[in-house]
Amino acid sequence: MNPESRKFHHPMMRIRRFEEKCAELYGEMKIRGFLHLYVGQEAIATGVMSVLTPEDGIITAYRDHGHALARGIPMREIMAEMFGKSEGCSGGRGGSMHLFHRASRFYGGSAIVGGGIPIAVGLALSDLLCKRKRVTACFFGEGAAAEGVFHESMNLAALWKVPVLFLCENNRYAMGTAIERELSRVDLTEKARTYGIPALRVDGMDVRAVAAETSRAVEQVRAGEGPFFLEFATYRFRAHSMYDPELYRNKEEVSEWKKRDPLLLEEQRLRDEFGFTDHDRMELEREVDREILESVRFAEAGTLEPVSALLSNVYKRGGAGWRTEG
Amino acid sequence: MNPESRKFHHPMMRIRRFEEKCAELYGEMKIRGFLHLYVGQEAIATGVMSVLTPEDGIITAYRDHGHALARGIPMREIMAEMFGKSEGCSGGRGGSMHLFHRASRFYGGSAIVGGGIPIAVGLALSDLLCKRKRVTACFFGEGAAAEGVFHESMNLAALWKVPVLFLCENNRYAMGTAIERELSRVDLTEKARTYGIPALRVDGMDVRAVAAETSRAVEQVRAGEGPFFLEFATYRFRAHSMYDPELYRNKEEVSEWKKRDPLLLEEQRLRDEFGFTDHDRMELEREVDREILESVRFAEAGTLEPVSALLSNVYKRGGAGWRTEG
Amino acid sequence: MANGRVRMTYREALRAGVREVLLREPLAFLMGEDVGRYGGSYAVTRDLLAEFGPERIRDTPLSEAAFTGAGIGAAIGGMRPIVEIMTVNFSLLALDQIVNHAATLLHMSGGQCNVPLVIRISTGAGRQLGAQHSHSFEGWFAHIPGLRIVAPATVEDARGMILSAVRDPDPVLIFEHMMLLGAEDEIPAAIQASDLDSARIRREGQDVSLITYGGSLFKALEAARVLASRGISAEVVDLRSLRPLDDRTVFGSVRKTGRAVIVDEGWRSGGISAEISARIGEHLFRNLRAPVGRVCTKEVPIPYPKHLEDEALPSVAEVVAVAEEQVRLHV
C-alpha cells in the first residue's frame, strides 16, 4: 500500500468506517446507550495523536471513538466495549462514552461536559511534581468553554504552569446550540490568552496542519513552558447523537462543510503529491473493513460479565464497600 | 454641617465608625460568627450607591456592612442583625454575612464566594423581561474571579445583554491569597472584555472617581446596552475576618495603602475645596457616633426570636415542609 | 377526546403542562440547555419555541450553575422561572445554587426573599446511558430543608404538577423519569393542577404496602398483579412528593397491612427508602408484622451493559420476592 497513506489517511479511514459500522450496529441494537459519532472531525484526533508519545496522557469526552482508535487502543476492544462485553477496553462497564485504556494512558471518556478538564490538569500536575517530561492532551468541545470548570482549569493550569495541552474541537455546535448562542464571544483562543496561555487556531479539517501545529505546541509544553491551547475549526457531519432530529441547522451548511471532509482533503493530497491511486484506495478500504469485521466478530464472541460480579469495580479495596447490604 | 460632606464623607464615616464599633462589640462577644470588616474600601459602596436609584437592585457578598449602610438600610437594623435580634434587617437569622432588606432591594449577603453573581444576572434578567429600566449592582471581590460561576455569569450576562453592573472590589487578597497567586493574569477588566463586556479600572480609594465612573456605567446599562464591568483598585486595612493572624502580608504594604485612606482623601478634598473645618469634622463625628450609639442601644433592647419559631422561614408556604417530624 | 378525556404520553403531558403554565402565567418562562431550537434533549419541549418565542423559551449555554442561579435571581425579581436541567447528574454542577442559595435565601433573609423557582430534572436509569447519566438523586435532594421535591409517576401528574409548582412560593424540584416518557394514559382533557403534597393509593390491598414513586410505580403495580395471582393482596402507594413526605397516607396504609416494602430507584444506603423505613419503624413499631423491606438500586454506579443495568435496578421479581417473604414468614 502507498506508504504515505499509512500516516494519516489510514487512521482517519479506520475511524470513519468504524463509526459508520457503529451506526449500523446501533440500528441493529447491538450497541445501545448514547452514541456520539466523530464523523467529520477525524483529522483532529489523528493529527494530534500522531505527535504524542506513549508516555503522554489523554483525557477526552463522550465523543471518544476517534481519540481511542487514533491512540492505538485495539479496535476490537473498543468494539467489544460498545457491545458491553468483558473484553471491552473498559471491561464493558463504560460503553461508547467511557472508553478507557490505562496501558495507553487513555483516561476516558467523561460524559459530563468539561468534567475531564481539571482532571487533565491534575494528571499534568503529577508529571510536573514527578519531573516527568510528559504532556497531557485534553480534548473537549467548544461547548465546554461555557462551563465554569473550563475557566477554573485554565487559570489553575496557567498559574501552576502544568504541562497540559488543551485541545478544543470547535465544531460550532453543542447539541443544538450554535456557538453564537453559547458564547458571547466566539474566539476560543482569546479566552485562553486571557489566562496567559499561548493559543492558536488551526484548520481542523487538514490533518497535516493539525499534526504540524500540535507538534510545535507539544514541544513547547514538553520544554516546561506551561500549558498551550489549540482551537481546531471543524464540523460534525452527523447528528449530535443517535436521537437528534437536527432541527437547528440547515442542510446547506452541512454540505458546505462536507466539501472540506478531512478524508477527501488528505486523499486529494495523497493523489496530488504522493501518487496515491484508486488501487491504493481499494486496498486501504479492504484492510480497514477487514479489521472492522474482525472487531465485530470479536465483540460478538465476547462474554458478558456474570451478574454476580455486579458489585465489583466500586472499590478497589474489595467488596461493595458496605459490610452488609441488608 | 458642611453640606458637601454629606455627600460622601458622612456616609463613609458612618461605615468606618460603625465597623470599628462592631469590632469592639465582637471583642465583647455581643456579635459572633464571622465578621468581615470593610475598612479601607468604604469609597466603593459609598460612591456606587450614590448614583443608584431605589428601584435598582443590589447583590453583594459577606463583607456587606458598607453596602448595607450606603444603600440606606437603617443602621440600627443592621446592628440588631449582628446581635441576632428579631429587629435585625434579616430578622436576626442571617447575621453579619447575610444582610437583607427587601424594601431597599438589597438581596444579600452570600457567604459563598461568587455565589451571588448568577443571582444578580437573574435579577437583571427579570428587569429585562419585564422591560423595567432598572440596574442590578453586583459586588464581589477579586477572589471570586477564580470561581467558575463568575465566568459562566459573565458569559450569560453578555450573551443575553442583561442590565447588570459588575463591581469587582479588587483589594488584592482573598483571605491570605494574593491576587498573583489567585489569578494567572491579574487584570480583571481584560477578563470582562473577553466576554464582550465593556470594562474599566477605577481608583477605589477616591469616592468621587468611583461615583463618576459608576454613573457613566449605570447610564449605559440603563440605556439597554447590556452589562458593564468596573474594577475598583482598593485594599482592606484590617484582617480578613476576626480570626486572621495576617501572616501573608507585611506591615509596610498595609501602611503604604493606608496613606490612601479614602476617608482621608475625601476629607482633604473637602478641606481644600469646600472649606471643611475641624469644627465640621467634630460635628460630623458627633452625629455619627450618636447614630451608632443609638443603633447599639436599639440592638441591645431588641428581642430574641422565641425558640418555638425555629422552624419558620424554611418554607414560605407554612410549616417546616414536612408533615411530621417524627 | 371521548367523554372529555384524552390519550397522551407522559412526554406529551409534560409538554402540555409547561405549555399551560406559559399560557396562564405571563411571568413564567422556561430556560435550559437545548430546550428551544433542539426541541429538548428528550423532545419534551418540542414546538414550544415556535409558539412562545425565544424570550420565554430560552436556550442557555452549558452553564448549569449560572442559569440555575439566574433562575433564583429571576424568581426573586418577580418572575416565575422554570429551569430545565437536562439530566440529574448535571444538577450537581448547580448544587451550590440549589442547596446553598435557593434553599437558604428565605431563611437567611428572615422571611423576606422567597424563591418561587421550578426546576425540572430528568432522572433515572434504564437506557444504558452509563454511570454519568443514570442517577436517581431525587431522594437525595429530599434531605434538604427549603426544597420541595416531587416526582410525577403518572401521565396526569406529569401534566398537572408543574401547574402547582409554578404557583408555589418556594423552590420546587420536579423529577421526571426518563423511562416514563413513552408511557401512555387517558386523562381528563381539561388541564388541572395536581397537588404537590399528598401520596396516593394507586391500588388497594390488605396484606402488604408497596411504597414507591416515579419510575418504580409501574414495577410496584406489576408486582402487585403478580402477587394477586399468588393470593397476596398488595396495596401500592405512590408517594408523589418526597419532601414533604405524606406520612399520613403511608402510615395509614401500613397500619392496615402491617407490612411495608419500599421500592426506590435510588441507592439503598442513605436513600429516601431509609427515611421511609425509619419513620415507619418509629411510628408503627407495634403495628408492624414484619421488618420493613427495601428494594433499591444496588450500590454501584450504573453499568452500561443491559444485563448489568437490569441487575442493578429494582425489578418486579425482587419486589414480589420480598413482599412474598414478608407475608409468608411473618403472619
Added chain:
Amino acid sequence: MANGRVRMTYREALRAGVREVLLREPLAFLMGEDVGRYGGSYAVTRDLLAEFGPERIRDTPLSEAAFTGAGIGAAIGGMRPIVEIMTVNFSLLALDQIVNHAATLLHMSGGQCNVPLVIRISTGAGRQLGAQHSHSFEGWFAHIPGLRIVAPATVEDARGMILSAVRDPDPVLIFEHMMLLGAEDEIPAAIQASDLDSARIRREGQDVSLITYGGSLFKALEAARVLASRGISAEVVDLRSLRPLDDRTVFGSVRKTGRAVIVDEGWRSGGISAEISARIGEHLFRNLRAPVGRVCTKEVPIPYPKHLEDEALPSVAEVVAVAEEQVRLHV
C-alpha cells in the same frame, strides 16, 4: 510526654497526621484554599508550608471544582493528593468532580482507574456561622457508592485516620468537625494509623445504645453520664466510618441493649440516621424493645443567633430525654 503519651488538641492532631503523611509518603501533597501562607482557615495547616515548601503545600485559587478535579487527576497520575475543602458547604461546588468522577472512574473504566484521593473537609455547626457555613453533609455523602466517608471524633483518630486514608486505593473523604478543633486528649506519642472501617464502643452499657460519630460523640458521652446518674446504663458507639457502616458493631450493641438512639448533626429526614435506623429495623426486628430514636439537627438552615442555633442542633438534654423514654416506656 509521659509514658510515651502526649497531650494535644484535635487541631494539633490533624496537623500531626498531615505532617506524618508528608514525611512518610513522598508522593503525597496537600492542596486547598489558604492551606499555606494563611496557615489554614482553622489554623490546622499552620507551619506546614515552612516545613514542606510550596510544591507540597499548595495554595489554590478559589476554584473548588478545578482543584478537586486536579486532585483526581494527580491521583490517577500516581500521586497521593490530599485536597482540603475549607468548609463543607463549598464542597457542593466540587460535587460533580466528587460524585460524577471520583466515585465513578474505577467503575466506568472496568477497574483500571482507581482514584487514591483524600479530601479533608471541615464540617459542622456551633460557631454561629449561619446557613451557608454550618452544614453537616457527611451523612449525605455516605449515600454515594465509590466514596469512603470517615469522621474522626477523637484526637487519636484525627491524627491516625489520614494515615490509612492516604494509603487507601479509593477516594476517602475525611470530615473534621469544627467544634472539636480545641478538644484535648492524651494519646500515644508514636503515630499510628487508625483503621477506616470499624466502629468503636466508647463507653459500655446495658440499657440503650447511643449511636453517633464526629462532633456529636461528646454529646452522647455526656448524655451517658447523665443517664448513669439516673440509673440508666448507656452504651456509646462511635461509628467513625459512615461508608461503609460497621453494622457488626452497631448490631452487636443494639442486640445487647435492645434499644437504640442515633445522634446525628445532619438533618433528620434522609440523613445517615435514617439508614442506621432502617438497618437496625431490618436486622434486629425481633430484638428491639423500643422504636429506634433519632436526635438530629432540626430541619432548618442553621440560624445565626446562638439560642436558635443551639435549639437547632442535637443537645445532651434531648439525647437524655429520648433515651430515658425508651427505657421507661419500653421495658
